[in-house]
Amino acid sequence: MDLPYAFDRVWDAAISVLQEAKWNVTKADKAKGGIEVHVVMDMITWTETLFVNVTRNNDNSTRVIMGRVGLAQPVDWGISRQYVESFLNKLETVLKSTSQN
Numbered sequence: 001m002d003l004p005y006a007f008d009r010v011w012d013a014a015i016s017v018l019q020e021a022k023w024n025v026t027k028a029d030k031a032k033g034g035i036e037v038h039v040v041m042d043m044i045t046w047t048e049t050l051f052v053n054v055t056r057n058n059d060n061s062t063r064v065i066m067g068r069v070g071l072a073q074p075v076d077w078g079i080s081r082q083y084v085e086s087f088l089n090k091l092e093t094v095l096k097s098t099s100q101n
Contacts, residue, residue: 001064001088005095007033007056010064013094014052017087023050036069039083048080052087064091 003010011030018025018037027036035052049069057063066087068080 001092002057003062003064003092003095004060005062005099006060007054007062009098010062010091010095011054013098014054014064014091017090017094018052021087021090048083050080050083050087064088 005013011033014035015025015028018035024038024040025035026038027034029035033054033056035054037050037052039048039050051067051069053063053065055063055065066084068084
């Protein structure tokens with residue numbers, strides 16, 4: 001997803017959205033634009049490991065890509081896609097709301 005915002009603003013919003021969702025940010029390297037997140041589904045399922053890549057297109061455009069790392073569980077059930085869509089939608093909402101302030 002390409003967003004019409006500066007890298008620093010998108011990075012800060014991404015970290016905020018992940019923390020608000022109470023997902024466990026296990027790695028965050030701003031210089032490389034990489035974030036690794038562990039999401040525990042419930043007590044009896046595996047933990048999903050997701051990545052977020054934040055890349056500067058130019059001064060006022062940033063690309064965000066999110067996906068799943070490996071196969072944490074044998075069957076996905078579409079849960080990873082729901083996590084990705086939820087994160088990207090929330091990120092876009094947060095960025096739009098802060099641009100109006």
